[in-house]
Amino acid sequence: MNNNGGWGEAGHSRPMGESMEQGVRESELLDLIEGNLDPVAARSARERLARTSPELVAAVDQLRADRDALRSLEAVSPPRDLVLAVEPLLARSMLVGRRTPPWQPGRRAWVVGASAAAVLGLSAGVWMVSDAFRGSPSGPPLSGQANLADRPDPIDQTAPVLMASDPAGELHHAVPSSQGRRAFDALLAQDAASASIPGSTTADVAGFAIVIESNDSAATRERLIEALADCTIPSALVRNFSIEEAVEFQRRWSPDLSGTGATAPRLADAGGDRRALHHRLADHARNAAARALAGGASDADAPTLGEQLAGRPADAATPETQLDLADRGYELSATLGAVDLPKVLARLSEAGLQVRLTELGDGSSSTRVDGSALGAWRRWNDVASRAALDPTVRVTVPMTIQAAAGSPHRER
Amino acid sequence: MSPAGPRRTKDKPIRLAGGAAEALTPLREQQLLQAWRSGRADALAELLRGYQGRIYGVCYRMLRNHDEATDLAQDALVKVLEGIDSYNGRSQLSTWIIRVAMNCCLSHLRKQRLRRHASLDEARGAGDGSRTAEPSAALRVQHAEAREALVQALSRIDAEMRAIIVLRDMQDLDYQQIGEILGVPVGTVKSRLFRARLALREEVESMLGGEGV
Numbered sequence: 280m281n282n283n284g285g286w287g288e289a290g291h292s293r294p295m296g297e298s299m300e301q302g303v304r305e306s307e308l309l310d311l312i313e314g315n316l317d318p319v320a321a322r323s324a325r326e327r328l329a330r331t332s333p334e335l336v337a338a339v340d341q342l343r344a345d346r347d348a349l350r351s352l353e354a355v356s357p358p359r360d361l362v363l364a365v366e367p368l369l370a371r372s373m374l375v376g377r378r379t380p381p382w383q384p385g386r387r388a389w390v391v392g393a394s395a396a397a398v399l400g401l402s403a404g405v406w407m408v409s410d411a412f413r414g415s416p417s418g419p420p421l422s423g424q425a426n427l428a429d430r431p432d433p434i435d436q437t438a439p440v441l442m443a444s445d446p447a448g449e450l451h452h453a454v455p456s457s458q459g460r461r462a463f464d465a466l467l468a469q470d471a472a473s474a475s476i477p478g479s480t481t482a483d484v485a486g487f488a489i490v491i492e493s494n495d496s497a498a499t500r501e502r503l504i505e506a507l508a509d510c511t512i513p514s515a516l517v518r519n520f521s522i523e524e525a526v527e528f529q530r531r532w533s534p535d536l537s538g539t540g541a542t543a544p545r546l547a548d549a550g551g552d553r554r555a556l557h558h559r560l561a562d563h564a565r566n567a568a569a570r571a572l573a574g575g576a577s578d579a580d581a582p583t584l585g586e587q588l589a590g591r592p593a594d595a596a597t598p599e600t601q602l603d604l605a606d607r608g609y610e611l612s613a614t615l616g617a618v619d620l621p622k623v624l625a626r627l628s629e630a631g632l633q634v635r636l637t638e639l640g641d642g643s644s645s646t647r648v649d650g651s652a653l654g655a656w657r658r659w660n661d662v663a664s665r666a667a668l669d670p671t672v673r674v675t676v677p678m679t680i681q682a683a684a685g686s687p688h689r690e691r
Numbered sequence: 692m693s694p695a696g697p698r699r700t701k702d703k704p705i706r707l708a709g710g711a712a713e714a715l716t717p718l719r720e721q722q723l724l725q726a727w728r729s730g731r732a733d734a735l736a737e738l739l740r741g742y743q744g745r746i747y748g749v750c751y752r753m754l755r756n757h758d759e760a761t762d763l764a765q766d767a768l769v770k771v772l773e774g775i776d777s778y779n780g781r782s783q784l785s786t787w788i789i790r791v792a793m794n795c796c797l798s799h800l801r802k803q804r805l806r807r808h809a810s811l812d813e814a815r816g817a818g819d820g821s822r823t824a825e826p827s828a829a830l831r832v833q834h835a836e837a838r839e840a841l842v843q844a845l846s847r848i849d850a851e852m853r854a855i856i857v858l859r860d861m862q863d864l865d866y867q868q869i870g871e872i873l874g875v876p877v878g879t880v881k882s883r884l885f886r887a888r889l890a891l892r893e894e895v896e897s898m899l900g901g902e903g904v
Contacts, residue, residue, distance in 0.1 A: 305885055309885045342889070345891060345892055348834070348838045349838075349841055349856065349861065350861070350863075352838060352861065354748060355747065355751045356744065357746070357761075357764065358747070358757075358761050361743045361746075361747060361768070362740045362768060364768075365739070365765055365768045365769050368769055494798065494801065495802075683802065
């Protein structure tokens, strides 16, 4: 502590620390500063502090004054349109996922699925995701109508979720609670699911992957979705459904399709032969599609796994691709036009994300996304050259979000 | 005196240094929450509007930059919107919402590797003018300069220390609430608050060359 009663060289709080050894605890000092002591206790603490050093009393008074000054700061006013900017999301949340109006009569709901591939035999399918729906009901269902938005039983955050799309493309969520299951079964019985089943994309898988460094996975996905929204060719972003999730889904929810003539595909046990599972899923999908054709369905395209994050299911990567990429550690697949990829990379960079391109599979020879990196990816595979010939060519790009480089902030 | 600071009256909103005056009482908040859960989207919109001042205040005081604070405040609003269904009522709604906002700020600052430099946002008039009843202009200026120095110093100290001061002095939260927001016990809150105040004063002294203010 210097002669002027200051804070010591290098700003160390030595005087305060020393006071702890001389009868005034740090907690009392804080209480003095915060004004938490009654007058008698405060006087006592100050007297003890003064016996240690008068400068300490002055220091406490200074800290108290600092506190009072900060508390007297005027409030800052937010921009007027702060909430306006998010109100569209509010409206969207009413339509997508969070709450669903009761199913309307005559609405044809079609669902596309994977391990429920047998359902395709009934010209229906279901999107399966492993994130729980955290919604609550919109109200009691109309009589006689299936309501996929029934309040779920205590929400199991790892339970799979059913998603259904209506012909307008609006997505609706449900948790396969007992009520949800009954609703789903009712949908099947309604013969409402006879609309076309979206087909799988025929996009090639790029020979490279995109690695995004970020500690905020959810925000990064949002930036990705925003970047894809600017694509000129229809694009899609899907969270790849892994083998483990497929197995887990099978374990948790096996559709009761007795009497329908359909069988659910059997998934390998965890640790089983993934390649066999991979092919078996595809086989089942093809078989189910064939049955669907025989049954008069209007479309026999293969089902699609995964969680649709953006775009249409029809534009998403095939289940085989998703499983394969998930096995390699890429939790996302973006399918987009090759001509759009440079713009997407630029948008990600503008959003402040650190993006690397890596060769698919071994993660080596990464390149940062900047002017030279954009050139590099063009050299890596022939997609760009094909794009020059055919502006509609689409590519599936594996993606992964990894923790940002550099240690997180440490508590002092 | 209550460790929480000035007493709140049950139905009267208090004015906070970190945000605009709130129009929502706790009762109204619960009504809006219930209305939202019953299907009224406008209820959540009203709730968000009621909190936008506090959310923005937290972000602005943490970042000292209007544009960044606006972006983060919107991110926080989105997170509130997306997560409101998971709010289980164990903490006060205000605590939960401020926690969302603060986490956005701390996450953002970590990405920027912390240690922001002070910058005045003159266009917005950061509101650091004197509000005292000092009789002389000279004293008013002196107090204003002292506040300005503190605000600048606040932007220079460690982000987590800044957070605790913002929550304590500008959001008027008690130790328990701060602990819930930062995810630490009350004892740790007190210890960190003490050290944060020391660090802030040391930063002011450093900025001013060791002269007292």
